[in-house]
Amino acid sequence: MQETKYDYLIVGAGFFGAAFARTVTDAGKRCLVIDKRDHIGGNAYTKKIEGIDVHVYGPHIFHTNSEVLWSWINQFTDFEPFINCPKALANGKLYSLPFNMNTFYELWGVTTPQQAKEKIESQTLVLSQPAINLEEQALSMVGVDIYELSIKHYTAKQWQADPKDLPPEIIKRIPLRFIYDNNYFNDKYQGIPKNGYTEIFENLLKGIDVQLNVDFINNKNHYKSLAKKIVYTGKIDEYFDYCYGELPYRGLNFETKVINTDNYQGTAVINYSDSDVPYTRVVEHKHFNCSTKSTKTVVTWETPISWTRDQTPYYPIDNEINRGVWKKYYELSKNEPVIFGGRLAEYRYYDMHQVIASALKTAKEELQ
Numbered sequence: 001m002q003e004t005k006y007d008y009l010i011v012g013a014g015f016f017g018a019a020f021a022r023t024v025t026d027a028g029k030r031c032l033v034i035d036k037r038d039h040i041g042g043n044a045y046t047k048k049i050e051g052i053d054v055h056v057y058g059p060h061i062f063h064t065n066s067e068v069l070w071s072w073i074n075q076f077t078d079f080e081p082f083i084n085c086p087k088a089l090a091n092g093k094l095y096s097l098p099f100n101m102n103t104f105y106e107l108w109g110v111t112t113p114q115q116a117k118e119k120i121e122s123q124t125l126v127l128s129q130p131a132i133n134l135e136e137q138a139l140s141m142v143g144v145d146i147y148e149l150s151i152k153h154y155t156a157k158q159w160q161a162d163p164k165d166l167p168p169e170i171i172k173r174i175p176l177r178f179i180y181d182n183n184y185f186n187d188k189y190q191g192i193p194k195n196g197y198t199e200i201f202e203n204l205l206k207g208i209d210v211q212l213n214v215d216f217i218n219n220k221n222h223y224k225s226l227a228k229k230i231v232y233t234g235k236i237d238e239y240f241d242y243c244y245g246e247l248p249y250r251g252l253n254f255e256t257k258v259i260n261t262d263n264y265q266g267t268a269v270i271n272y273s274d275s276d277v278p279y280t281r282v283v284e285h286k287h288f289n290c291s292t293k294s295t296k297t298v299v300t301w302e303t304p305i306s307w308t309r310d311q312t313p314y315y316p317i318d319n320e321i322n323r324g325v326w327k328k329y330y331e332l333s334k335n336e337p338v339i340f341g342g343r344l345a346e347y348r349y350y351d352m353h354q355v356i357a358s359a360l361k362t363a364k365e366e367l368q
Contacts, residue, residue: 004228006032006209011216011223012233014042015352016342016359018204020231023363025208032226034211039198043314044352046196050258050296052286053196057312058252058302059269059283060197063187064353070189073356076203079191080289084184086281090149090273097271098184099146100177107145113178120146120176130168137168142176153275158250158304167319192288233342235313236329242309244328247347250315251307256300264297279303316347323347339366 008024010017013035021031039045043057061084064070073079088095096102104116123143131137134155138147151174155163159170193200216223217238224230232239237247268287272279283300286292305311316322326347333340341362343350350358 004226006030006227008032008229008231009034009223009227010231010233011035012042012342012344013037013040013201013205013210013212014233014342015044015355016233017042017231018201019356019359020341020363021208022204023360024367027367029367032209032211033205034214034216034223036213036215038213040201040205040210040212041198043312044197044201046193046198048196049256049298051294052292052296052298053193053289054256054285054298054300055197055283055288056254056256058254058300058314059288060352061185061190061192061288062352063185063190064351065187065189066353066357067189069353069356072360073200073353076200077193077195080194080291082190082192082288082290083182084190084269085182085267086184086269086271087267088150088154088271088273094270095150096182097150098175098177098182099142099150100182101180102182103146107149116178119143132168133164134166134168134170135163137171138163138174141171141174146174150271150273154271154273154280156275157278157280160304160306169319194289194291230338232338232340233345235344236326236333236340236347238309239338239340239345240329240332243332244325246309247322247325247329248307248317249311249313250317251305251311252314253303253305254300255303256298259297259299261297262295264299313344316343316349318348 007029008031010021010031010033013033017033018040021033025031044060045056046053047056061082062073062079086097088097095106101113101116104110108119110116110119120143123145124141125136125139127136127140131140138151152163159166216234235247237244264284265282267284269281269283271281279301281302283302285298285300286294339362340346341358342355
């Protein structure tokens with residue numbers, strides 16, 4: 001029997017695959033990383049347009065409370081400080097996000113936390129039983145004004161369904177801050193790579209064999225023969241040929257344009273809450289990096305679309321039914337000599353620091 005060339009074949013060059021590959025390579029293992037796309041980095045991939053790092057698959061802001069993870073990722077790039085302070089445009093007016101005292105002042109003119117709490121409490125829906133849909137859940141948490149202003153139509157566009165027809169667990173919590181603070185995240189460490197996310201992946205995969213534009217699913221036997229063990233970060237239902245049915249995701253379309261102005265909207269992200277606007281947010285990429293100097297700007301309009309399996313998967317629709325289907329695939333995966341990891345294989349939403357932590361933990365366990 002011919003000796004395999006690699007210790008690990010890693011399917012997917014996103015954060016899980018790249019972090020795993022770097023860790024085991026540094027421990028002396030041989031890896032081959034493959035990806036069906038024409039670039040590394042997964043959905044965190046950025047590319048230069050007019051000297052601006054464009055977040056091709058939507059905005060990515062790195063944030064974590066873990067000093068260990070912050071130190072780890074800073075080995076592979078330099079970060080600029082960045083605080084995510086998105087705005088919401090509704091009824092022709094801009095409001096601060098997340099919901100905080102700035103928002104409450106903009107909405108009602110209140111100036112103290114007590115005034116804001118009283119206003120919200122006067123509007124909240126009192127339920128005699130658990131909420132039966134998303135609308136009831138939201139109304140019971142934040143009341144009519146905030147729901148109508150920033151949740152109802154935005155959510156309907158995101159999920160392409162009336163909130164009355166969506167399960168309540170989609171909104172498990174709506175953070176309300178009774179301080180004047182527009183910082184979207186609470187994490188100690190926050191930032192954007194100075195040279196874009198792609199540089200991180202180039203450094204993570206330095207010295208590691210990488211093949212792009214290859215389809216593992218259609219060539220399983222060939223690629224399995226190349227390594228002693230497989231790390232699979234793709235869609236778990238696709239791996240098993242959808243035998244228990246398809247796990248759905250939210251689909252997105254990105255329309256990106258170069259605009260001949262140095263400043264289009266004055267901030268990185270504006271959410272569009274009105275029902276008559278098809279897109280959910282507009283992203284101006286140069287505002288992620290304060291050091292970016294360009295006489296032009298690059299803007300992306302993000303619009304939800306119906307999901308089909310040939311599209312790029314973004315957000316898992318993690319409800320009780322879909323989680324039950326995933327569990328069937330998970331049980332099946334126990335019989336495979338394969339490591340399943342990451343957002344698609346585990347069918348869960350991961351922030352970047354979370355998927356990195358998962359990959360590092362998995363690699364450490366492999367090396368024991």
